Amino acid sequence: MDLTLEDFAAAVGSTGPVAIAGLGTRSRPLSDVRVVNAPIGIEWIEPAEMTIRCGAGTPVDEVDAALAEHGQQVAVHSGGTVGGALAVGQSGIRRLAYGAMRDALLQANYVNAAGKLVKAGGPTVKNVSGFDLCRLLVGSHGTLGFIGDVILRTRPKASFEQWFTSDRDPWELLTGLFRPTSVLWDGATTWVLLEGDDRDVAEMAERFLLTAVPSGPELPTGGRWSMAPSELVSLRVAPPGSFVAEIGVGVVHHTRPRPERSPDPVQADLHARIKQEFDPTGRLNPGIDALPVR
């Protein structure tokens, strides 16, 4: 890493407002606040453990490239830095098969509001030693601590993958196909990503009359909606082309911004108490709320 964890902690310090920035792909840095950057670089890759350790400032693309040499990958949303992806907490479009990105984070060393290094989680895939602070960090938008380095769980890259389209009902494909990697639907067309042994993929494609295509659909970027997977049927009345829905998952990539909703008061209280415990003076990423009222 280009910076030791201790140096990173010293840069965060213990007083005054401070913000963390990655590559700025997910949010703009705050103005009028001192900005720090997390360490960059891959510490090690252990293919037989299916783990990688890297600085939170490492670009996801760099991690992808390094892991590809070992035939592995990590379920962290592409673009930006590893720390940025974890802080925002959104999963990629392969969540249906790979699971949520949050499950990829095994251990994190983060700097707390007092400028001290804290270890969350542990280095092994299986670990129930103490409360799972890693889950708290993912999606916390840097409001509880700044991640310095992480150990991530990797997964093998499939020997073969292929996108397909179909005019069949997406739920029929979700029900019939064996663990598809992704099922996307824009109200008219269904896209399916299948991975595995090429003969198994070919057999499934033939059985379900799928048409091979070079890639999945373009995803609208106007808004990212989160719906119960069973509620996606309500999109049947939406104009085709206005959205691409992740069937079986519930993320909807929409041309329009997400409808506003107000947080559950019990959870708003709990968020406030957690913030108070972790950052009593509100110095970390000031102005950002992990549970915004919108």
Added chain:
Amino acid sequence: MTVIDTAIDLDAVARALRTRLRDDQVRDSPTLRNLYRHDASNMTGRAGIVCFAESTEDVQACVQVAADMGVPFMARGSGTGLAGGAVPPPDAIVISTTKMNKILSVDEVNRIAWVEPGVLNLDLSKQIAHLGVHFAPDPSSQQTCSIGGNVANNSGGPHCLADGVTNAHIHGMEVVLPDGSISVLGGEEPEPDGLDLRGVFVGSEGMFGVATKICVRLMQNPPDVATMLMDFGSVAEGANLVSDIIASGIVPAAVEMMDQLCLIAVEEFIHAGLPVDQAAALLIEVVGPPEGVAADVERIFELASARGVGTIRVAADDEERALLWKGRKSAFGAIANVMPNYYLHDTVVPRHKLAEVLDQIYEIVERHELRVLNVFHAGDGNLHPLILFDGSVEGVSERVHAAGREIVKASVDAGGVLSGEHGIGLEKRDLMPLMFSETDLSAQADLRRAFDPQLISNPDKVLPNPATCGEIHSAPEGAWI
């Protein structure tokens, strides 16, 4: 052991509970309090009043009484936990969720179900089997453990190697927080607003509140399964094969190891034709579409032969597969033929350290003049050494505990962790500093305080040095303190 008098007026608590629940739901007879003083660990506590909740409102009533009167409470599922997580704090209100055992809804298309916490793990998978789906976490206690308990402990099981542990299979849950308020953490939607409170609640060992409805993810049953048993002349050869398989890009559904003493004990018990003359055996299961399974099996055979595998037995049908799995899952029962008592440990080491740490375990146990039997989730590096002993021998429990501590330390020193699936509970609470600094532990305590400012939800577990708990603290029998 002397239990410190906590000055809780149990009669007053019982009266308060009876204004909210039916009399037959609130039990304080000596027999029942005695029955609920422990879980499946060897530690005991002191149950105050045992309440049998039948609904979220019942749980809320119990928690509200506890919060109003400043009395500790502890939710309890089937009581199969091995780390003392469900050993009641002195005079606690024990909230049993066993009667909350309904499967509330199943969405077979999106593979989501809502269940009550008392639903038993295996019952869930059995009742949805006709839909071609199952609940992936499968602890060895799955016939008797509850989904609520699985959530509290973030339980694992042999088939968590490919599919992940409980946390990856819980979409959300309705909870009663320690102040009596009710909320739904997470849910069916993939990206709920705010922090992942669902994720931190799973595995919080009953210290963040009580889950009253649980939304679980269901997995498709695989079209094809290959189960094979391989034996080896040395434990190291088998252990190293595990790393070889993972490094080659294959993640089997399960990779379990049994050492020779385990093979002998199990064979005497179930007569499955196990290789009792070999040092170790691996039970490997690969699942998926047929061609992929066949390719994986072929590659595993190649890797195994490079590691000097003895015989390879492939289950010819479901019956033989069930027999091989019965061998793995009967290990605990089979031990009775070897020694009257055992102490089961649970640590994790990096896969490539398996052979080295197993050697250390044999050495440690021998030095303490004890015997050990190993049967464990090798694919995850999740060790389960069973230290065998005769409890009637004077001074043996000190040796058992001393050996156990050394095993835990050896695992952490090898780059591993304190627990893979049993949790910390009381058993390993005071070993937490082996893995975490004071600052690390203080962050965990901060999170707990945010959920439970009164510190009444299953206090004294997980975090060492509970100075803040005042007189509630007491060392239960059997704890490593």
